[in-house]
Amino acid sequence: MNIKSLLLGSAAALVAVSGAQAADAVVAAEPEPLEYVRICDAYGAGYFFIPGTETCLKIGGMVRTEGGWYNAYNPGPAGDRGTYWHTRAQLSVDTATDTEYGPLKTNTVYRFDWNDGNATTTKLLWANISLGGFLIGKQDSQYNLYMGYAGNVINDDVVYDGPYELNQITYSYDAGNGFTAVISLEDSNSGAGATGVNGEDSSDHYAPDVVAGVGYKAGNFGFKIVGGYDSIVEEGAIKARADADFGVFKAFIMGGWNTDGDKLNKYASSNGAGPAKGIGWGDWAVWGGVTVPINNKLQANAQVAYTDSKIFAATANLRWNPVKNLLVQPEVSYTNWDSINQDQWAGVLRFQRSF
Numbered sequence: 001m002n003i004k005s006l007l008l009g010s011a012a013a014l015v016a017v018s019g020a021q022a023a024d025a026v027v028a029a030e031p032e033p034l035e036y037v038r039i040c041d042a043y044g045a046g047y048f049f050i051p052g053t054e055t056c057l058k059i060g061g062m063v064r065t066e067g068g069w070y071n072a073y074n075p076g077p078a079g080d081r082g083t084y085w086h087t088r089a090q091l092s093v094d095t096a097t098d099t100e101y102g103p104l105k106t107n108t109v110y111r112f113d114w115n116d117g118n119a120t121t122t123k124l125l126w127a128n129i130s131l132g133g134f135l136i137g138k139q140d141s142q143y144n145l146y147m148g149y150a151g152n153v154i155n156d157d158v159v160y161d162g163p164y165e166l167n168q169i170t171y172s173y174d175a176g177n178g179f180t181a182v183i184s185l186e187d188s189n190s191g192a193g194a195t196g197v198n199g200e201d202s203s204d205h206y207a208p209d210v211v212a213g214v215g216y217k218a219g220n221f222g223f224k225i226v227g228g229y230d231s232i233v234e235e236g237a238i239k240a241r242a243d244a245d246f247g248v249f250k251a252f253i254m255g256g257w258n259t260d261g262d263k264l265n266k267y268a269s270s271n272g273a274g275p276a277k278g279i280g281w282g283d284w285a286v287w288g289g290v291t292v293p294i295n296n297k298l299q300a301n302a303q304v305a306y307t308d309s310k311i312f313a314a315t316a317n318l319r320w321n322p323v324k325n326l327l328v329q330p331e332v333s334y335t336n337w338d339s340i341n342q343d344q345w346a347g348v349l350r351f352q353r354s355f
Helices: 003-023
Strands: 056-069 083-099 102-115 119-131 134-139 166-174 179-186 209-218 221-230 235-245 250-258 284-295 298-307 311-320 326-337 342-354
Touching: none
Parallel strands: none
Antiparallel strands: 056 083, 056 342, 083 102, 102 119, 119 134, 134 166, 166 179, 179 209, 209 221, 221 235, 235 250, 250 284, 284 298, 298 311, 311 326, 326 342
């Protein structure tokens, strides 16, 4: 075999191999169509459809860090904690799906706290299901939630204004013309070893507490009244509140009446600590507050409260939003417990980023 024949044979072999490879060429699979996240604006800003479902999801929360000086709830030289630094992360997850009975919703809030001394706490703050005006699960008492928290300040409940974080079955009604109403059966927190707020034995107690309220809002003015019955103590309390928006400022006034001023109950109890522990309203309590917008980034708030048992509490703050969703809030509080001849100044500086 000469060189010419060898070259021709090699070329023929290469052509045959190339032809075989061309016949077996790999064809790329068609890409599957992507399903982009769709905005769900039927339930407010921030919701989007979970891909492949008709359920809308919203994720939010906040990160907060604050320093404090003394304690508005506890009289004494150090206010039970002197100075402190507290950091919190909070995550909220909400879902909503349209049904023939209206939106089926869930609301879940997780909270993570880090305090001085390496003390870490984690809690499931809220977890509830709602449909057609009904809500079942864990949430703040309707005695607080329906009425509205006392004021636009951090230390708004130095004078106790109601319970938080409990299981409940609630029905809320909104007529669409300004009239609203609510009725709620709430967990009395009974069970093995449990006691009422005055030390009553509630280990064999199974009756729920009851909260009911009505309200009306017309334009810039609103009025609500709510009552709560503590089934362990067999007493309760009523609160009435009026709100007004005058344009240049907003204001509220709220009054509470205890059915037995010689006792505490879940709806007229005590938030005092240390020497002030157990000092409740007596027969009645009043709260009042104002919010004054200074510009679109700054507002001033103040609140005062007083009770039949001679607790006086006053708080003032500034809420500054240098950019959207960032809050800087310095606050100062003064509390006086006349019945034990004690008082306390306290301060907080808070930084909070919400999303």
